[in-house]
Amino acid sequence: MDSGAVAKGDKRATPIGVARLSKMMFDGQDLMPLRRELVDKYVYRREDAAALMDLATVEQLFGNRDDGLARQAEALAIERVYRSPCAAAVLGLRLLAFAAPGDLGTNTPLEFLLEGSDVALDTLYVLPGLPLPEPLPEHDIAIVAVGESDDNAPILAEIERLAAHWPRPVLNRPERVLQLSRERLFALLDGAPGLAMPMTLRADRISLQRLAAGAVAVGDLLPDGAFPLVARPVGSHAGHGLKKLDDAAALAAYLAERGEAEFYLSRFIDYSSADGLFRKFRIVFIDGVAYACHLAIAEQWMIYYLNANMRASAEKRAEEAAFMAGFDTGFARRHAEALAAIAGRVGLDYFGIDCAETRDGRLLVFEADIAMIVHAMDNPEIFPYKGPQMRKVFDAFCALLRRRAARA
Secondary structure (H helix, E strand, O other), rough: OOOOOOOOOOOOOOOOOHHHHHHHOOOOOHHHHHHHHHHHHHHHHOOHHHHHHHHHHHHHOOHHHHHHHHHHHHHHOOOOOOOOOOOOOOOOOEEEEEOOOOOOOOOOOOOOOOOOOOOEEEEEEOOOOOOOOOOOOOEEEEEEOOOOOOOOHHHHHHHHHHHHHOOOEEEEOOHHHHOOOOHHHHHHOOOOOOEEOOOOEEEHHHHHHHHHOOOOHHHHHHOOOOOOEEEEEEEOOOOOOEEEEEOHHHHHHHHHHHOOEEEEEOOOOOOOOOOOEEEEEEEEEEOEEEEEEEEEEEEOOOOOOOOOOOOOHHHHHHHHHHHHHHOOOOHHOOHHHHHHHHHHHHHEEEEEEEEEOOOOOOOOOEEOOOOOOOOOOOOOOOOHHHHEEEEEEEHHHHHHHHHHHOOO
C-alpha cells in the first residue's frame, strides 16, 4: 500500500485515505508499521503531501488529535487538492468536494459513501484569504462537505461566495449547512407535525453559574426548560463533555470540571422504551428520501453505536436487522409527516439525523449534520444485514450525483 500513489497520467496527491485507514484499524490491523513508515517519510521526504495527510489521519485514529492536525496543516501548506483512491477500472462521474481543515468529524465522510463506486473524488481544502489553487481538477459536480461549526463558519461563507458563480452544480449549499447548529435547528423544525425537539440554548459560563447559584430560574434562560437538563460544550462531538444534570448542584459540579466558555443546554427527554432500554436511530436523507443507517440499543440514555455493544447481543442485532428490513413500511411510514417536514425544512441534498421515538410516538430529533459517519465497516459475519442496507444508501447517493450532473 503506497501512500502518495497517483492515478496514471495524473500528478494529484493520492493518500491511502480516511476510509481505508479507518477500516484497517476497525478490523484490528496493527497500524504501527505504517505509522513508522509515514514518520520516516515525514522526516526524510517532507514534500510528500499525501504521506503527511495519511500521517495526520493515523495520528487521529491513535487519539493524537493535536499531532494529527499539525501534520494536516503542514500537508495543506504544500498541497490543497487530494485525490481519493477509486477501485473502478473505468472512472465515471467526477466529484469535487469543498472541505475544511480539521479532525475526522469536520467534513462529510465521502470516501465511505463512494465505496465500490466509479465516482472519482477530488477534495479541495478551502482556506479563507487564500486564492484557489490552480489548476483545479476537472469535475462534473461539486459538493460542500464542510460540517457546521463556529470554526467552519468563515470557510462556509467563503464557499458560499465561490458557489454563487461556480461553473458546475454545487450540492449542499453552505447557507443551508449553517442552519444545522443546535440552536438554529430547533427554530427550523419547531412546530413540525409528529416531531419533538427540546429548545436548545447557547449559554456562556457566567449565565450558567448564575443558574447553578439560584440567581435565575431555568425558565428565565430556557423557556421550555426544567431539570434535568442536558449540557455539552459548544463545538463538541461524539459525547465529549455531554452530561445529564439533575439539579443546580449537578450543574455547579459540571462547570467546576469543565473549562469551556460556552455550552449548549436543553431539557432532557426520557426516551426509554417500555422495556427500559433506549433506542437511537441514525437516518440519512438523500434528495429528500430517508434511509436507515443504524439502530443502537442500550441501557443508558447516552448512546453511541460502539457503547451499545451491539456485537455482543444477537437479540439487539435481530432488532436492528428487522428495523432496516422494514424501514420503508415501518419506521418511515410511522413518521412520514415528521420526516417529510425535516427534509423540506432543512433543504439539503444530503444530511443525517440522530433521533429516537418518544413514549407518545413522536420522532425525537437530537441533532442534524452533514458529517455524520455512515459506513459499511462492520463484520459481515456478525452483521450480515448491514452490507446490503449500506449498499442501498451508497447507491442512492451516487444516483443523486448522477441525476444532478445530468440535469446540469
